[in-house]
Amino acid sequence: MSDFKVKFLPAEVSIEADEGVSLLEVARRAGYVMQSECGGQGTCRRCKVKLVSGDVFLTGEPNISSAEREQNLTLACLARIVEDIIIEVPDESELTFAKDEFKPQWLPGEHPGDELHTFALKVDPLLQCLSITVPKATLQNNSSDFDRLCSTLEREGCKRPFKADISILKGLSSALREDNGFLNVQTVRIGNTTEICSLDTTEERPLYGLALDIGTTTVFGRLIDLSSGEVAAESSEYNRQIPCGGDIIHRIIYAGNEKGLNELNQLVLDTIGSIFGNLISEVDATEDQVVASVVAGNATMEHLFLGMNPKSIREDPYVPTVTEFPLLQAGDVNMPQMPHSAPMFLSPAVASYVGGDITAGLLAAGIHKSDQLTLYIDLGTNGEVVLGNREWLTACACSAGPAFEGSGVRCGMRALPGSIDAVVRDLDSGGLTYNVIGGGTPRGICGSGLIDLLAELHATEIVDARGKLQQEKDGRIRKANRKAEMVLFDKVQTGGAEDIVITDVDLDNLVRTKGAIFAGIMTLLKGVGLQASEIERVVIAGGFGRTLNIENAIRIGMLPDLPRDRFEYIGNGSLRGAGLALLSRKMWGELHQIAKMITYFELSTWPGYMDEYMAALFLPHTDAALFPSVL
């Protein structure tokens, strides 16, 4: 028996909770994916809730304003249950997954089948699906059931030796005798062995592979027809781990004990399970038609997906447990939706902070096959930078922080309805025009909007080259707690609890973030003795790249000042790469070559990195010669 009743408004969801349990946890159990960056430390202010009735015990002083306090707002992570309560969850505290916002928006030729074609490859899935007829045993050919199966597979082009699990062998005798030896067989070639993953006697039907990109913030899944290579469905959701910490570091801390680790593992599996359900219902398939999966994610996400403690990733000298993962089965990773024996391939990582999402993205970008000197930048919750071509690859992770996802920025938020995703300055009036996702009044600013804003405030000298607000330049700048902040929207205007502002602290975070990325790029360039101007192609990957204004990103000194036609946006490179590997044994092999090719620069100890970073904490840069096109 639980002690108390917690009711959530406006959804009218009620749940029982024991005394002392965190309200954030209760909300999670009630099905809410609450905003949280700090993993329940009471610092990020994201999990605000309104107490409608009853009271809670606070384990710390919540970082909220007196205005918020007056509205009975508090932070769910600090609140402990001590009696029956009724709670209202404000829109901005919940990661309501706006399906429309994440609608698949495929780039031209992004269907893996088409992409393979551009790589001059054919569809040749990692999991081979064959329909065969195994001859009956006779007194002349009285070899075992398994031997006759293997001989038949060999005639179909599979290579010896063959291997099958005991679960497969258990079903073989009756399957062979059910339909005169007719069998659907699924095989995977691992090392020099052909592994028989599945056999059945059902009629022909579409078989799908699942490409997964497990992001720190969002998990994307694509169902891909294994015979045509077409994307049959796409779905995505926020990673349900978010309430346990907004970024990798907070997740690793949360995984510090077994309970936390298991919880994170289950939360990502729940997220995937939900995506899986959407995907199969979209194509009207049954669970067992999804027969293989390629999973890409950063090293921490891959570890948590497998239930492995990622602890060592954040401890000097920052090593993961494993970078090249063994072939797994859905049963090994507790994915009950897929057939137990369905193979799961994990994209190989390079190092703790250059994971399987980056190797998959490079595969999709085709850098490893190109003569062009290419810069690959993944702008996700972390920032990873890769430089190279078919001959060599170098990579680093920029300790950029997730400021572009709204974290560490007072009114920052993810690219959700209500967020400002673009800011344009009228060249005549100098006035700023804001684009709000979904229209209406703004609730906050997302990454691309912050970059635009920084570029324009700097261009109009409201922000100086060091990223400080110049109070004398604009009447909307005020002091609060001795820090300067500029009001973009008044709360009266928006109807929100607070004004929408940009503060000196926010600006400092943004400059540090852009500086870390640019310093990473420069460090890789210097490491191989090249100039920025020699980069022939820049590939931008990651969620917020889609709305990124390249021009503004160069103006603030985040991206190198190159001819604009050298920049391209690849979308979710990780997901695309996972899909390609799923469909092509050759691509899967290349994915591993990429991982092996990459030389990793550990920036935290890299000589010269700190100098690059300090030089980049300037708009656009202390060395103006690097940005000739920026006035």
Added chain:
Amino acid sequence: MSDFKVKFLPAEVSIEADEGVSLLEVARRAGYVMQSECGGQGTCRRCKVKLVSGDVFLTGEPNISSAEREQNLTLACLARIVEDIIIEVPDESELTFAKDEFKPQWLPGEHPGDELHTFALKVDPLLQCLSITVPKATLQNNSSDFDRLCSTLEREGCKRPFKADISILKGLSSALREDNGFLNVQTVRIGNTTEICSLDTTEERPLYGLALDIGTTTVFGRLIDLSSGEVAAESSEYNRQIPCGGDIIHRIIYAGNEKGLNELNQLVLDTIGSIFGNLISEVDATEDQVVASVVAGNATMEHLFLGMNPKSIREDPYVPTVTEFPLLQAGDVNMPQMPHSAPMFLSPAVASYVGGDITAGLLAAGIHKSDQLTLYIDLGTNGEVVLGNREWLTACACSAGPAFEGSGVRCGMRALPGSIDAVVRDLDSGGLTYNVIGGGTPRGICGSGLIDLLAELHATEIVDARGKLQQEKDGRIRKANRKAEMVLFDKVQTGGAEDIVITDVDLDNLVRTKGAIFAGIMTLLKGVGLQASEIERVVIAGGFGRTLNIENAIRIGMLPDLPRDRFEYIGNGSLRGAGLALLSRKMWGELHQIAKMITYFELSTWPGYMDEYMAALFLPHTDAALFPSVL
């Protein structure tokens, strides 16, 4: 709630049972391993029980005498529970496991470590156990935990590529950091991959391998020290499947539905579990010190051990599901005693009736390395014959039937206390002297006793060359139900319920059995165009070979008439071979070569076999020239 109470005497065990359940099944659940050959068909008369109070419903007419009926005896397999009853289980109906009878009696040099030495091989177990220290990660060597582990193993002589299950990877990070990188690692080389099976940080302690011979009747286990190669303990028990059928065919029938199959699977696992418990308590080890196993058994036993339906083994054209088994883990086969990841190797079979017990026995006999033309005969519940040398091997299974284990012989029994295991004729008086195992009055006759008896009765012409009792030759011969039978011991003399007799039907069974074995030998010889006299070595394996009188076996025409010094007894060849394979990767490889080398003769359809068989149904043989030394 069960319906009725069944009490067993003299043990005073009570158990509840539902209406209609077979008394044989109730007895099994009460812990009795009842004698049964027919698998509950009501024909073999082995499962006699005495109704002390209450009544049962009989599903058929039990094949018992009126004297037995008067004593309230009935057959447990035909009896169904309809009310509370009290049952007495006579000694002879229960397979009481006489530990003393199965005491390990090692042949000279049988310790696998010693044997390896005679093969000029060193102890080099299938499972390699290493103690290593993995260097800490540094910023200079910041490869993943797994990569540093692999590099360390490589320096210790293990070969790349390495593979580890997710369960191993999950524990790696903390294990590496527990004791400054010190690790005990267990690896297996499979194909071209080194699989990491286990890692821990415990202190050094003896590690054991389990060699198992799963016989239709008896299961033998040996605990072998993996570093010295010494046998640390040996234990054996009746296969608890026996009440489900005395021979392979009855077991396969019993496994016809999933319930029966699961039951047989669990019964053999229970048997092994009990043996396992005895073994580790004998050496005072913990379960997790037993880290690997090699299992040998005939194809049906191997299938049932894995929970695979052996159905096709008895259906024309007699093929098993698999002959070469994948490497398994204790967890795959539901052996909860051993560590989940402990590797289990199954000895490869050749065909449905030449199983992994035979290949293991050949390995132990070293035939595949010998220039001598060798005949290998396994006299177990089935009779398998192999002929060959290092160049070639041929094999067949004789449908001999288990008459030498007492089945199909009225007073036949296994070699248990109370059984006559040797019969000697006084050359002067012509009188027969009987040796009774354990002394005292006899309860029946076991295989070696039956062979002696047949030889002596034929020598004294009491039995003619066709195996018929000659009533005029001996006053102890009488007619019962129009069939001749000879009284060996009067029930007054023994105190048993019946006289100990040998009948014409018994003699016919024995002649057929010896004829089948000899016909198998002749068929193999003719198949390769050789004469019996060319055989240079005869190896007898199997339980009852130990007490077998070779001279008498030749006199009845079961074994070829060769100089007696060409015969040797190898004991349980299957168990010895399993132990050798466990301790030597080379031997394990050779075991598979043996399985591949063997040409299998399917006698049921072999041209000429029937003629050989008919010719052998004669004492010693229709062609007396084959037995020159037999008068």
